[in-house]
Amino acid sequence: MLITSYNNTALDDTLIAVMAQDTPDQTAQQSGDITAIINGDDQVIGYNFFRVSQWLGDLNVSGGIQLNANQVATLNHAIEEAGLPGQMTVDDTPKFVIGKIVSFDAHPDSDHLHVAKVDVGSETLQIVVGAPNADLGQTVVVALPGAMMPDGKIIWPGALRGVPSSGMMASARELQLKGAPQRRGILLMPDTFKPGEPFDFAKGEAVVAAQEA
Known part of the structure; x- marks a missing residue:
């Protein structure tokens, strides 16, 4: 990384x-x-x-x-x-990718969080999500562990209310896309986008523009 x-x-x-x-x-x-x-x-x-x-x-x-x-x-x-220790390794793997929610269950210790399994192409990640518009079968944008968000925050594996979570389903506002709505909710992508496909920020802005038109 x-x-x-x-x-x-x-x-x-x-x-x-x-x-x-x-x-x-x-x-x-x-x-x-x-x-x-x-x-x-x-x-x-x-x-x-x-x-x-x-x-x-x-x-x-x-x-x-x-x-x-x-x-x-x-x-x-x-x-x-x-004379310092260590070396860096090139990492050119995409950190923002398209995901597909393949399971969606209530969080055992929360009335507003859900535990999702998200297909990101090469693997299926467990992600805890609190967005009110998240649901089974949706195509979403996933910030993988190691992603740096536009505001400088780095996404690391962690846990929410005791449930492991790896990555984050992102909103248009968190991605700082032009025209992003200032309301809560993850960015929902058309099903023409496939799991594991690198997320293109320009295409994301086009999706936002179409949704907000």
Whole structure:
């Protein structure tokens, strides 16, 4: 897993790289313009690259960024030159995909949550959902574990009211799609979209426009 983000305005030419979830006992090891974040098992779970433009040039982005193989190799060389542990691995798998709700049951400890099984093509995930419009058989947008939402939140496996949940069914508002309604509810996609298909944000905006017309 490799999640990277860049915001020059807020963080002043710093690239944040996340490879695993934060832990309470993590420590930091810095060398030059690179800081390695290390968990209690001595595993590197992330890096901060300060003045990253010295390695990657100008990054004309704000928010999540997907590094290509050459960029990752360049940063790995910088990590090695700095004498820091670990290496990053390219991760180009889609993190926002189309899903199909194949089972939908009441949550055992909630009157408004449901426990869904969602086919995302390569596997079926269990996702706890509280959206009022979620139901069996719907085609939805799933943010997989490791997805970075447009607001910077990272989706990790977890549990809601004691029930494991892996991923999130997203609303148009959470995806920050143009024209997204400001009411609660997941984004429902036409059944022409198939489980496992990478979610195209432009097509999502077209769906929103059609639904709100």
